Each structure stands twice: as C-alpha cells, then as structure tokens.
Amino acid sequence: MRTWFFTENAYPNLPDADSYESIRVNLPNSHFDPDTGADLYHMYLDMWCAADEMGLDIMNNEHHQTATCIVPAAPILLGILARETKKARLLILGNPIANRKQPIRVAEEMALIDVLSRGRLECGFVRGVPYEVAPANAFPYRGSEKLWEAHDLIMKAWTHHDGPFNFEGRWFHARQVNIWPRPFQQPHPPVWITMGSANSADQVAQRGHTGAVFLAGYPNIRKIFDGYRQSYLENHGQDAPLDRLAYCAMIYVGENEKAAQEGANRLLWYMTSNKVATQFNNPPGYHSPSVAANIMRGTTSSSGLPLVPKLDEQMALGNVCAGTPEQVFQQIKSFWEYSGGFGNLLMMGQAGFMTFDETINSMKLFSEEVYPRLKELTASYDPGAMRELRTSTPDVQTVDIGSLATQFVR
Secondary structure, three states: OEEEEEEOOOOOOOOOHHHOOOOEOOOOHHHOOHHHHHHHHHHHHHHHHHHHHOOOEEEEOOOOOEOOOOOOOHHHHHHHHHHHOOOOOEEEEEEEOOOOOOHHHHHHHHHHHHHHOOOOEEEEEEOOOHHHOOOOOOOOOOHHHHHHHHHHHHHHHHHOOOOOEEEEOOOOEEEEEOOOOOOOOOOOOOEEEEOOOHHHHHHHHHOOOEEEEEOOHHHHHHHHHHHHHHHHHHHHOOOOOHHHEEEEEEEEEOOOHHHHHHHHHHHOHHHHOOOOOHHHHOOOOOOOHHHHHHHHHOOEOOOOOEOOOOHHHHHHHOOEEEEOHHHHHHHHHHHHHHHOOOOEEEEEEEOOOOOHHHHHHHHHHHHHHHHHHHHHHHHOOOHHHHHHHHHHOOOHHHOOHHHHHHHHOO
16 A cells, blocks of 8 residues: 555634635635745645655645645646655646646646656546636536546647647647657556546546545445446456555544544544535536535535534544554554555645644654555455455445444444
C-alpha cells in the first residue's frame, strides 16, 4: 500500500459562521489576510516536504473561491514540490478539466511537472465539485461527458509525437496541438480519476486508470469498488490490480487515545465548517435527480453522504481513523478488508487549525508504526480470498449506524 499525505490548505481564520451565507463562492475575500495566508502556504509546503522525508507520497488538489482550500492553481504548488522533494510520487487530484476552457494547457502543465520531477507525477482528473460551477461560468449538465472529452484530448496530446494535430469534439476544439515538453514518463504519467458511483467506476475501469473514492464510508465503498472490479475484469480479462483503487480518509494518530481524539476533532473542521448555500451545492443538472432531491430535503450533503459531523459516527462510517497506532491500523485493516482491498491510502492528515507540530507528530507515528504494517497487509493480497471474505461479511447498509462503531472500529 502506498500512502499519500494530503491537506486541503484551508484558511480557517474566519468570522462567526452566522455572519455569512456560504464559506464557498461568495464569502468576501476581505476576510483573507495576506500575511496569514503566506504563513499558511509555507507551512503546507513544509508539511509536504516532511512527508517526503518520512517516506510518504504527496497529494494535492485545488478549489476555487473558498476558504476551505486556498490553492486555486495546484500545478503551481506541485511545481514547487517537484523541485523541493526527492523521492515522493506527486499526485494532483485533481485538475477540474470539465470546467477548464483549455485542456491543452493542462496537458502542458502536467508534462512540465513530470519532466521537472524526473517522472514522479501522478496526474488526476476530476469533474469538479458543484460549488465551482458558478465561479467557472460552466454549464452543470453533462459534466461527465466534458470530463472524458477533455481527458481524450489530453491523452492524445501526451502521446502524439509526430507534429501537430487538430481535435474536433462536442465540447472542445483544438488547432495545431503539438505540446512542448512532452511527458517524462512514457507513454504518459499514471492517470487517476475520482469515482462516486458504480457507473462512474465503470468508466474509469474501462480505461485502466486508478479510481479514487473520497469519504464514501462503509455504506458506499463496496458498490463503487465492486463496480470498478467488475468492469475491469470484463474489459481487460483479469482482476483489477490492487494499485488501481484508492480511498481517502481523515487520519490522526496519537501517542494515546486522548491526544488522538483531540487531533481528530480538529480534523473534523473540514466537515463542520463546510457551510454552503443551496444554490451552490445543488446547481440544476449537476446531480442525479435522487441525490438532488435528498440535498433539497437536507438529508445528505452535495457528495451524497449523510450529514454526520460527530467524531464517533464518522469513525464508525469509515471516514475517520483515529487513535493509537494499533487502533488506527486495526480501523484501516477492517475497512480495507470490508472494501475488498485497495492499494492507495489518501491520508487527509491536516485540516483547519491543526498546527504544524500536531500534524507532524501524527505523520511520524503513522509512518513509523502504522505504515509498515499496512504494507505487510497488502503484500499478502489475494483476489480470490478477498472475494470470499466480502461475501461472508454482511452489507453495512442494512446495519444501524449506531452499531457500526462496535462492529468495525476495533
């Protein structure tokens, strides 16, 4: 298993939440202090460099017009890390290509970073979250179609080396495409795509890319991963390699349970602060009708997940792993076995007001006492045995959330 350290680079110094409508899109940037922002950028870069020194890989992303993530151009930070780090693989997850007007620019940026890092880039593409449809002046309907068309254009730009070509699609049109530089890795850097359903997983598996799932928890992870595995088998004639699946969870490791609980509660800022106005999290045509209806009812978030900000319940769902090194290993192991296995753990290890020292302490405990055991766990992966284990384990969608903590958090 590879572990990728991740922080969303929040600007947490905000006024009382009752004083503004939404943390995304329309929160006035008068609340941003450039001096504080500069300190935060340097702290986040230092965290990623520390991850490199600890043997962890690195993930970053971008968002727009929000205090939850003050990186509107992830390739800039990735370019810095390509120079400052030595060994870590560098994952961007990702480029919101459905909202970008020029996919060729993405192809150029990613090729540059791949060359600068001497082939350490892992390139992720995402549709983009609903909150950013308005800031991007984008059309929310048929976003998946736009993503895959932009993907096809970028892939051709990376792999075509015989001079310029033209591209005519429904959503994108390009003339005289002939990118310089071309990627360091051949035929192209590894590609990741985020998945939120069995249907989206099918599309990723058909192309053989790595599929990543964020905070889906026990109730949703099986149907997404199983959808990927089934499609991969049908399209490639073999079981999906373990490294083609990734899961993102919030993780905090403490020297004792009290320290772990305090750190994990600080991590939950990522969920508890995400106050978003309905017109931004549910633009017409972005979600399926059933998800859109649940958002309007107030029963789910825009990601389709239950609105559960309490630590114990988020741990029971599998969205948060927190405790001593032994406890965190057991929590990840339980989720890994239930899901059928995955080869990439996206470790959201910092959020909100978590300090540099708090984050580093958790990372150090993880890298020294949890990570080696996870590598041993995945080294013994057997697809057949894992299928048997999954069929013998009940689906937690039929189990009350309140009982999950005792059933799966050991």
